[in-house]
Amino acid sequence: MKTDQTVFSPSSLGRRSFVAAALATPSLSALAQFRVEVSGVGLTQLPIAIAPFRGEDQSPQKIAAIIQADLERSGQFRAVSAAGQSLDEGSRPDLSVWRQRSADSLVAGSVTRLADGRFDVRFRLWDVVRGQDLGGQSYAVPQIDLRLAAHRIADYIYEKLTGEKGVFSTRIAYVTKVGQRFNLWVADADGENAQSALSSPEPIISPAWSPTGGQLAYVSFESRKPVVYVHEVATGRRRLLANFRGSNSAPAWSPDGRNLAVTLSRDGGSQLYLMDAGGGEPRRLTQSSSIDTEPVFSPDGRSLYFVSDRGGAPQIYRMPASGGNAERVTFSGSYNISPAISPDGRWLAYVSRVGGAYRLHVMELASGNVSAVTDTTADESPSFAPNGRLLVYATQQQGREALMTSTLDGKIKARLAGQGGDLREPAWGPFQK
Missing domain, CATH: 3.40.50.10070 (TolB, N-terminal domain)
Incomplete structure (x- = not known):
C-alpha cells in the first residue's frame, strides 16, 4: 500500500506530512532581509x-x-x-x-x-x-x-x-533549504530576525507550536525516515517523541499541551495516534483501512480534524479527540488537504485542488460556506495568527517559494520573501504567555 508521502503529494511543494521526494528546491539565504509587499485594498x-x-x-x-x-x-x-x-x-x-x-x-x-x-x-x-x-x-x-x-x-x-489583540510581537516558524542543508527557523511574525533552531542535511517538515509557544514539534528525516522531535525554543534542547517502525509524521498539540496527535504507520497504513507530550506508548485513534493524516485539534480540545482518503480522495473529516466515528467536513472540491482551525473555532482553512491548482480556501464551519482566499496555483501549509485575523501560508510566486500573509477574505496580502530564496512550512506561534 502506498504511504501518505506518495498518495497525497499533490505538487513539488513539501506538504505538512506529504513530503519525501517533494523537498528538492533552489537554495536561498534565509538571513537576507525580508521585504513586505502589501497588495489589495480592504x-x-x-x-x-x-x-x-x-x-x-x-x-x-x-x-x-x-x-x-x-x-x-x-x-x-x-x-x-x-x-x-x-x-x-x-x-x-x-x-x-x-x-x-x-x-x-x-x-x-x-x-x-x-x-x-x-x-x-x-x-x-x-x-x-x-x-x-x-x-x-x-x-x-x-x-x-x-x-x-x-x-x-x-x-x-x-x-x-x-479592540482586539495585535499579533505583531508573536513568532512564526518556517523551513528553508540552503544548498544541501535544511534549516528550521524561528522568526518575528514579519519574517525578520530569524534564529536557527535546527540545521540538518535531511528534510525538516511540519513544525507545530506548543500552546504556550515554548516548544516546537517537527518531523526530521535525519534518520532517513520521518521521526518526530520536540524542540525547546529557549534552550535549543530537543527530545525524541516518536520513532516507531515506519513513518512518524504530522504532529499536532492538544490545546492543554499535554498530548500530541501524530500520524504513524507502525501497524501498516498511516493512522492517527495520541501520545503523551512526554513520550511513551501511543494510543490509536483511527481504525480505517485508508490513509488518515494531518490531525489538528479544535480550540476546545474536543475534536480532531484530519485528512483521509476513505471516500476515494483526500477530504477533511472531524471526529472526537478520543477517537470514534468521523464525519466528513469538506464537500466542495474533490481534493482537500492541510486543515487549520482558527483560534475561535469559527473558521477552517485548507488547501483545495481546483483544476490542477492548489489554492487556499476558508470555510465558516457553522454555515459550511466556502470562499477562495487566493488565485495562485501552489499554496500549502496554512496557519492562523493567534487572533484569528490573518493566515500565513507558503506559495509559489514567479517560480519561487514564498511566505504570504492574507486576511481571511483574501483582500489584503503581504509577501514575506528573502532576497534570493524560497521558504516553506510556516507555522504561526501563539500569544506569548
Missing part, C-alpha cells in the same frame, strides 16, 4: 499617520517603518503620509493638520541611545478625529530587541484602535 481601513521617530536616523532599526509595515499587513490600516513633520512623544501636535491629511490617528515617538548601550523607545498615540490622547509606552531595550519594541508598539496601536 473595504474598511483606518487611515493612520506614523511620523518618523525622533532620533531614528541614529538607530539601527527604523521604528516607524516597522510599525507601519505591521499595521498595513494586518489589513486594518492604511498609511497616511507624515512627510515633513517633526514630532515626538512629548509633542502636542496640531491635529487640524492631520485632519486635513485625512488621518484618523497619529503616532509620534523617539529613539534614544542610553549610556549603557541600550535604546530608549517611546511613543504616543493620538485620536485625530476626537482630539484625544490615547496613551503611550516606553521600552528600554538592547539593540537586538529594537524590532520587538516596534512590534509591541504596533500591538498597542492595533488593540487601542480595533
